[in-house]
Amino acid sequence: MENQTHLDRSEVIRKTQVWLKEVVIGLNLCPFAALPFAQETVRYVVLETSEGSEILESMRVEMRRLMETPAIILETSLLILPVAFKNFLDFNDFLYTANALLEQEGWAGELQVASFHPHYQFAGTVQDAPGNYTNRAPYPILHLLREESIEAALEQVQDPDEIYKRNIRTMEELGLAGIQRLWLKI
Numbered sequence: 001m002e003n004q005t006h007l008d009r010s011e012v013i014r015k016t017q018v019w020l021k022e023v024v025i026g027l028n029l030c031p032f033a034a035l036p037f038a039q040e041t042v043r044y045v046v047l048e049t050s051e052g053s054e055i056l057e058s059m060r061v062e063m064r065r066l067m068e069t070p071a072i073i074l075e076t077s078l079l080i081l082p083v084a085f086k087n088f089l090d091f092n093d094f095l096y097t098a099n100a101l102l103e104q105e106g107w108a109g110e111l112q113v114a115s116f117h118p119h120y121q122f123a124g125t126v127q128d129a130p131g132n133y134t135n136r137a138p139y140p141i142l143h144l145l146r147e148e149s150i151e152a153a154l155e156q157v158q159d160p161d162e163i164y165k166r167n168i169r170t171m172e173e174l175g176l177a178g179i180q181r182l183w184l185k186i
Helices: 009-025 034-038 052-068 088-104 130-135 147-154 162-184
Strands: 042-046 076-080 111-116 141-146
Touching: 009 034, 009 042, 009 076, 009 162, 042 052, 052 076, 052 088, 052 111, 052 141, 088 111, 111 147, 130 162, 141 147
Parallel strands: 042 076
Antiparallel strands: 076 141, 111 141
């Protein structure tokens, strides 16, 4: 069902860009995000639907665009879902379908989907655990990434498995009060 209120797409993109700059890049949660952001090779696609089939079709179109466009022009895409998946568990369940589409289209091993949500919660954590904020964003987001770009970036990192642990430590050191101050910028 479509959202009946007007959605300001430019405001959705602005908030997403502020989140990228202040949180993801500013806290170095993703050491690979700064370059595509600075080079403006990130595509922001705002979807004004909550229909799973429409989201999947947009995802298919965007994956095809990534596969057909050189990385120097388009490195990665963010499918921003401001009216869909208010419930994190519904979003998390949808990721199985999104990954199945990747397999079905033959792009597994070439593309992958990362996920972010305003209420992201790792299994076994309480809702307000600071570590959950490593994957929280202003809106539900399906981040489409190129596998070869990830592999190339990981070659520059001494211990890739340490990234998520460091991110959780960063958020824990910041604490909920610090995280809330940061989110006020968004």
